[in-house]
Ligand code: SF4
């Protein structure tokens with residue numbers, strides 16, 4: 001039985017089965033007020049840093065190519081000096097695991113600083129809000145403009161704002177596509193109005209996503225679409241840094257009465273000016289405690305500090321702190337001491353080890369890749385010259401950026417003979433095959449390995465293929481087996 005009262009529904013004469021619950025809650029538009037202060041400076045520093053990286057990196061060159069390019073058509077990814085093929089998926093997996101661990105560690109220590117300072121949604125919303133404030137004015141002016149009827153001033157300002165937003169969004173979309181198609185070629189195509197349909201689609205798609213998310217959806221993305229906000233509480237503990245309101249100091253809140261010293265003496269430090277709510281990009285009141293909508297941006301702390309300065313009160317009524325620190329009145333030094341707690345140390349150790357492992361494996365990553373496939377359809381057969389024979393296909397992939405020459409030979413019992421593709425059969429100590437492979441290309445080679453009947457017993461005999469790059473002198477050994485069934 002559903003208890004309508006417990007769901008906040010007033011009891012009426014309407015039968016319960018006819019009560020309609022709405023899954024959509026309409027919300028007032030949020031007009032965040034501009035703010036200045038130390039956390040705002042940090043936020044803008046991160047906006048500059050992330051955007052300089054995003055817009056700048058595709059224009060960097062590395063040798064004869066773009067430094068960072070994810071060439072999906074050629075199935076090759078370039079990150080400065082590193083070249084990745086689809087076979088290198090393991091590195092991507094590694095990177096994703098590292099990112100997840102870094103997020104766990106970062107969240108356990110510093111809460112939602114990622115959301116407040118570096119998340120693309122926050123960064124683009126900040127940029128779009130800045131454009132909006134420059135064209136339409138700050139919070140009060142924007143509210144007045146929206147409430148006014150259609151007039152030339154309103155239409156022209158809105159039109160101009162949307163033009164700037166759209167141009168910025170398309171530039172963002174263009175840069176994004178420039179990570180997948182060489183950006184200099186893309187620019188030339190753009191100048192000549194000759195961009196391909198897919199390129200146009202993705203520029204438009206990414207541009208539209210930026211325009212929609214940063215211009216209109218804004219805090220809705222954080223509140224309803226981002227999964228991180230939902231599971232972050234599992235990573236928080238009482239020593240995690242969060243934006244907090246010092247209730248003990250702030251309450252009872254209230255406006256000051258200039259004439260009554262006695263009335264003021266009964267009040268806490270909060271003058272109930274509501275500026276902390278006005279600057280909040282997600283429209284919440286931090287004085288109501290920790291809420292999942294809080295992205296930890298620190299705007300409320302900045303504005304409250306300016307209020308405290310004006311009132312002549314100590315700063316920090318709203319500040320970054322931890323639940324333990326608030327309850328036990330810890331100093332900054334005591335908060336810092338709790339950073340190195342077991343959970344953080346374990347995350348850090350795992351993260352450090354994995355990062356080291358990834359760095360070493362990238363450093364020793366060979367410039368070519370070898371795969372050996374035994375012909376499984378014919379396990380063992382009799383060759384034309386009456387010997388026992390197994391067939392192998394050796395695939396070599398050149399991951400280097402220049403043509404390379406490779407030498408292949410077999411490491412096995414001296415009784416074996418090898419016959420590479422069109423070459424004649426030779427004892428394995430003399431059987432060598434040399435071939436050139438162009439950058440990013442793969443070549444296959446068929447090899448028949450033979451041994452005279454009766455020399456070896458029935459069963460599986462270990463062998464190996466050694467492939468050597470004659471240019472770099474790198475060597476790779478791939479193990480396999482020679483099987484005798486007769
Ligand atoms: S900005 Fe500070 S003083 Fe003003 S309402 Fe918020 S907490 Fe109170």
Ligand code: SF4
Nearest residue numbers: 280294295297298300
């Ligand atoms: S409550 Fe404060 S820190 Fe949290 S989102 Fe709002 S302004 Fe940012």
